[in-house]
Amino acid sequence: MIDLKALTASVGELDEEKVMEVLRGFVSTNPSEEDAQKVVAACQSGMAIVGDLYEKGEYFVGDLIFAGELLTSAINTLKPVLGTGSSASVGSIVLGTVAGDLHDIGKNIFKSMSEAAGFVVYDLGIDQPAGAFVEKVKEINPVVVGMSGVLTLALEAMKDTVDALKEAGLRDSVKIIIGGNPVTKEACEQIGADAFTTNAAEGVKICQGWVK
Amino acid sequence: MNAQELKQYRTKLFTDVYSGIIPERFPVIDGISIDYIIQYGNTDIMKAQYSFTKESVLNMYEKIMDILRGDMFPSAHARNPVALMFQQSRTMTMGSNGFIQHPETSNMEADEYDEFIENPFDFLCEKVLPRQNPGFDTDPITRSLAFAKYVLASMDFGRIVAEVGRELSEKYGFFASPAGSAIGQSVPFDFLADMNRGFTKIPMDIKRQPQKVVDACEALVPYLVWKGMNPVTSLLGNNMIMTHMAPFLSTKDFEKFYWPTFLKICHICAERGQAMQIFCESDWTRFVDHMQDLPQGTRLWMEYGDPQKFKDKLGKKMVLEGFYPLTLLKNGTKQQCIDKAKELIDILAPGGNFIFRFDKSALSLNDLNTENYIATLEYVLENSKYDNAGELVTTAKTEDSIVKYSHLYPEFKSKYIVSFDEFKKVYPPVDDRIEPLMRSAYNKYTNMVLPFM
Numbered sequence: 001m002i003d004l005k006a007l008t009a010s011v012g013e014l015d016e017e018k019v020m021e022v023l024r025g026f027v028s029t030n031p032s033e034e035d036a037q038k039v040v041a042a043c044q045s046g047m048a049i050v051g052d053l054y055e056k057g058e059y060f061v062g063d064l065i066f067a068g069e070l071l072t073s074a075i076n077t078l079k080p081v082l083g084t085g086s087s088a089s090v091g092s093i094v095l096g097t098v099a100g101d102l103h104d105i106g107k108n109i110f111k112s113m114s115e116a117a118g119f120v121v122y123d124l125g126i127d128q129p130a131g132a133f134v135e136k137v138k139e140i141n142p143v144v145v146g147m148s149g150v151l152t153l154a155l156e157a158m159k160d161t162v163d164a165l166k167e168a169g170l171r172d173s174v175k176i177i178i179g180g181n182p183v184t185k186e187a188c189e190q191i192g193a194d195a196f197t198t199n200a201a202e203g204v205k206i207c208q209g210w211v212k
Numbered sequence: 213m214n215a216q217e218l219k220q221y222r223t224k225l226f227t228d229v230y231s232g233i234i235p236e237r238f239p240v241i242d243g244i245s246i247d248y249i250i251q252y253g254n255t256d257i258m259k260a261q262y263s264f265t266k267e268s269v270l271n272m273y274e275k276i277m278d279i280l281r282g283d284m285f286p287s288a289h290a291r292n293p294v295a296l297m298f299q300q301s302r303t304m305t306m307g308s309n310g311f312i313q314h315p316e317t318s319n320m321e322a323d324e325y326d327e328f329i330e331n332p333f334d335f336l337c338e339k340v341l342p343r344q345n346p347g348f349d350t351d352p353i354t355r356s357l358a359f360a361k362y363v364l365a366s367m368d369f370g371r372i373v374a375e376v377g378r379e380l381s382e383k384y385g386f387f388a389s390p391a392g393s394a395i396g397q398s399v400p401f402d403f404l405a406d407m408n409r410g411f412t413k414i415p416m417d418i419k420r421q422p423q424k425v426v427d428a429c430e431a432l433v434p435y436l437v438w439k440g441m442n443p444v445t446s447l448l449g450n451n452m453i454m455t456h457m458a459p460f461l462s463t464k465d466f467e468k469f470y471w472p473t474f475l476k477i478c479h480i481c482a483e484r485g486q487a488m489q490i491f492c493e494s495d496w497t498r499f500v501d502h503m504q505d506l507p508q509g510t511r512l513w514m515e516y517g518d519p520q521k522f523k524d525k526l527g528k529k530m531v532l533e534g535f536y537p538l539t540l541l542k543n544g545t546k547q548q549c550i551d552k553a554k555e556l557i558d559i560l561a562p563g564g565n566f567i568f569r570f571d572k573s574a575l576s577l578n579d580l581n582t583e584n585y586i587a588t589l590e591y592v593l594e595n596s597k598y599d600n601a602g603e604l605v606t607t608a609k610t611e612d613s614i615v616k617y618s619h620l621y622p623e624f625k626s627k628y629i630v631s632f633d634e635f636k637k638v639y640p641p642v643d644d645r646i647e648p649l650m651r652s653a654y655n656k657y658t659n660m661v662l663p664f665m
Contacts, residue, residue, distance in 0.1 A: 016419060061460035062415040069416055100309030105316055105411055126315065127307050152539070153309065153576040186543045 001035055002026050004042040011046020012053070014063060016070055019043070023077045033083040040082070043074045047116035051201030061109070064200060068112030089120040091143035091211040094136045094174075096124030098149050098157035106180055107148035110200040117204050119144075130157075130164035137170050144207050147193070149180045155187050162192045175210045179203050218385025222283040223448070226387050229531055230447050230487065232509060232605045234564040237596035239387070240589060242282035243538055243570030246290040247311060249276045251577045258310035261293050264369060269376045277384065279582050281589035285386035286573075288373045295369070298362040300347035303407060311575070318410035319343040322417060325424035328408070329431045333626045337665060340408055363664050393449020397440040397481065397488065400429035400473040402456045411457065418465055429473040437480050438624035439663075450489035450511065451481050459494040471502055476617040482507035482610075483618055489513065492534075500525050508606075508613035515571045519559045528606045529613070532560055533569040541570075541584045549588045557595055564605040568592050629662065 002022055010018045026039060050067040053059040059067075075082075093114055097107050104126045111121050122140055124132050137145060145165070147158045158178050165171045176193040179200070188196035197203040213221060228235035250260045253272040260268065269288055280286065291312040296304050303319075306312050319340045320328065328335045342349035347358040374391065381388040404425070405414040417425050440451050458470050478488050488510045495516040496503070503512070503526060514522065514534035522532055535556055540549055553568075560566045574580045632654045641647040 014419065058462075060462050060465075062418065062457075062465065063462065065412050066415040066419055100307040100311060102305060102307050102313040102315040108412070129308070151311065151313070151575060152579050153311065156576070156578055157309075182539070184539065184543075 001031075002039065004038060007039065007042045008045045008049065011043050011067075011070065011074070012049030014050070014066055014070060016073075019046075019070060019074060020077065023074055027077060027081050031081055033081065036078055036081040036083070040075065040078060043071060044116045044118065047071055047113060051113060051204060054201045055199065061105075064109045064113070065105070068109060071112060071116055088118075090118040091207070092120045092122065092140055093144040093146050093207065094122045094124065094133060094140055094142045095146040096128040096133060096148070097126040098147050098154050098161055099127060099129045100157050101149040101151050101154040102126050103150035103180070104148070106150070106200065107146075110146060110148070110179060110203050113200050113204045114146075114207060117208060119207065130161040133161050134164050134168045134170065137165065137174060138168070142174060143211055145174045145176045146203070146207075147176070147178045149178075149182065152182045154180060155182055155191065158183075158187075158193065159191045166192075175207075177203055177206055213385070215383060215385035219381065219387065222385065222387040225283060226448060228601075229564065229567060230509065230511075232565070232610070234598050234601050234603045234605060236601045237593075237598060238561055238564075239283045239567045240281065240592055240596065241284050241533070241567060241569040242280050242286050242589070243536075243573045243585075244276065244280065244286050245573040245575050246286075246288055248574045248577065248579070249273060249286070249288075252276050252279075256310075258306070261290065261306075261310065261312070264290075264292075264372055266372045266375055269372055270379070273376060273380055279586055281586065281593060283387050285377055285381045285384075285388045288376050290369075290373075292366060292369045295362045295365040298347050298358050298365060299345035300358075301345050303344045314406070316411055317344070318408075318413045320408040322409075322413070322421070325417075325421065325428055329424070329427045331626065332428070332432050333435045333624070334628065336408075337626075337628055341665075344407070359664075363661060366664060367660070387448075389449045390444055390446045392444035393442055393446035395440055395442040395449075395451055397451035397453045397477065398436050399453055399455070399477055400432040400436060401425075401470040402454075402458075403432060403436060404428055405457050411460075414457070418461075418469060422468070425469055429469065433473055433476060433480075434621045434624040436477060437618070437621070440477070440481065442486065443659075445485050447487065450487050453478075453488060453490045455491060455493050455496075458492075458499065459496065463498055466499065467502070471499075475502075475505060476620075478506050478510065479615045480618045480621075482510075482614045483616055487511060491515070492517075497521060504529065506530065508608060508610040511567075513569060519556060523559055527560075527563060527565055529565075529608070531565045531567060533567040534571050535560070536568075536570045538570045538572050538574060538579060541574075541580050541588065542578070544584065546584055546587050549584045550591045553588050553592050554595070557592065561596075561598075564598070564603075568596070628665070629658075 007022055047067060050059060050064065054064055095107060095111055097104055111123055114121050122136055124136060133145060147161055149158060162171065162176060177195045177197065178188060178191060178193045179197050181198065183196040183198060185196065195206045197206060225235045225237065225239045229239060247257065249272050250257050253275045255272065291304050293306055293312060302317050304312055304314055348355050377388055380386065405411055409417060442449060442451065458466055461470055481488055490510060491513045493515055496514065497517040500521055508529050509531065511531040511533065514532065519535045526532065536552060540552055632651045635654060641650050
């Protein structure tokens with residue numbers, strides 16, 4: 001079995017060459033599905049290090065984007081030995097950029113970091129009307145609804161979405177987190193969300209707190 | 213003051229600040245976008261953008277005059293959905309609420325750097341433009357027709373913007389930059405990231421092929437300098453840089469990829485007497501020491517950051533603007549809004565080199581409480597006077613701050629930009645009498661169309 005701690009550290013250091021070399025070597029040994037799941041978990045732990053370094057100001061958004069790509073490549077490399085079973089999900093998130101807003105970079109960073117933390121994420125995409133969130137929440141019954149937006153007018157659309165969830169009788173069955181450049185404590189209160197963040201790593205921690 | 217006197221007075225305020233002289237009072241700029249102005253007139257923003265006429269735009273501006281208090285005409289420049297329609301633009305699209313935005317797209321592959329570096333402009337014309345604009349990714353005839361429609365639609369709207377700006381500046385005595393002296397200036401790393409590779413692809417390139425990114429930025433300098441040549445050089449104009457990716461990079465990556473060519477572009481502009489106006493998106497406090505190397509008189513419009521630190525480090529050399537959080541005008545009390553203005557004026561105004569401005573412009577009606585907005589700007593105007601007007605901000609000379617870089621780069625050339633001397637070899641004048649007329653017409657129309665490439 002490979003050195004899982006060293007692999008976690010390499011992911012944390014964003015050392016793509018080393019990570020891929022280790023993973024290719026591991027796959028070539030035709031490992032068991034159980035061992036492969038341990039390797040996935042080690043890579044995911046590396047993402048948690050990336051998130052911590054981002055929060056400390058040592059990594060920046062560009063590093064988070066690269067980390068997401070690195071993790072995707074790692075999982076793709078491991079796919080042949082992962083089998084059909086998948087690791088248990090810690091919870092599900094319905095995620096989208098709200099109506100009128102076409103920005104998705106922050107949403108995508110949050111998505112890849114949430115997936116690395118074990119969440120199953122249903123990504124609705126950009127410019128999503130309140131009704132699309134309501135329909136998906138009805139279908140999935142997620143733990144968390146994540147709404148993203150960059151423009152200040154996204155705040156209005158976030159409020160509309162929360163109101164629509166209330167009207168559909170779904171508000172109390174989910175936790176709602178909003179994220180993006182314009183969100184603030186005041187906006188969060190006005191919108192009626194449970195939490196807000198401008199920091200994807202922090203957002204994932206908030207969601208983890210909800211599923212403990 | 214009548215409008216003409218007011219215009220002269222306001223122009224003098226800007227002239228003084230831009231010349232490094234303490235003005236009678238610091239200038240004040242409104243924080244209102246064209247999108248806000250459209251909505252303020254209770255107009256359907258989606259339909260309005262597709263049907264701009266001079267009358268409709270004048271009408272919108274007459275209504276917004278209720279709340280404007282600043283010294284500069286708020287430009288009617290807007291993204292033009294009619295032109296975007298002919299382009300079938302993927303890089304500027306309208307959201308379901310009518311706001312045109314720049315979604316993330318990637319229009320260049322990771323393995324195309326060599327071709328890009330070889331000749332960025334030709335690569336942009338041949339590969340990137342058709343990918344950005346499916347309207348141009350067609351057979352040559354359809355493409356020519358689409359391009360002609362796009363250029364005509366752009367010029368129609370450009371004319372409306374210019375005429376409205378000129379008329380209302382005269383009528384209400386606003387300061388406005390001389391025609392042809394204000395232009396957008398792209399900088400290499402953001403240009404490569406925003407429009408070509410994409411924000412989410414460039415971090416891969418930085419890790420996987422760093423030297424290619426550096427080389428691509430260097431290769432872009434001659435083209436972007438040429439693209440940013442404003443027809444009229446004026447102290448009252450500017451080359452406007454809208455920054456994007458700097459705060460998303462580590463300081464090490466900023467120093468390696470972002471800053472070197474950015475700084476050179478600014479100095480090359482300054483060499484020909486053109487000042488830069490830089491909107492520093494997000495928080496540039498980490499880069500305050502780097503910014504000391506910009507040419508003296510560079511105008512820095514800051515979004516976030518520590519104003520005291522910027523004043524201490526850059527206050528003598530650069531003109532500082534911004535820092536005022538627009539969101540406070542919506543959420544704060546009137547007193548909180550005024551207190552914030554006082555706090556910023558106390559830090560930034562002493563010693564000159566200051567223009568009052570919000571960190572960004574209001575986009576939707578919901579961004580502002582107009583009572584707070586008016587009360588804040590009126591407080592600012594009442595407290596904008598200097599008692600040492602006419603003094604110099606610094607004895608340092610602007611020319612001593614400029615580093616010459618232009619000689620290090622080749623002149624920008626492309627096979628798609630043909631001089632009249634080349635052209636007349638294939639289409640010669642029938643008589644020498646008309647050669648100068650042909651040359652003049654050739655240059656006029658070439659220079660009109662090239663900015664749309």
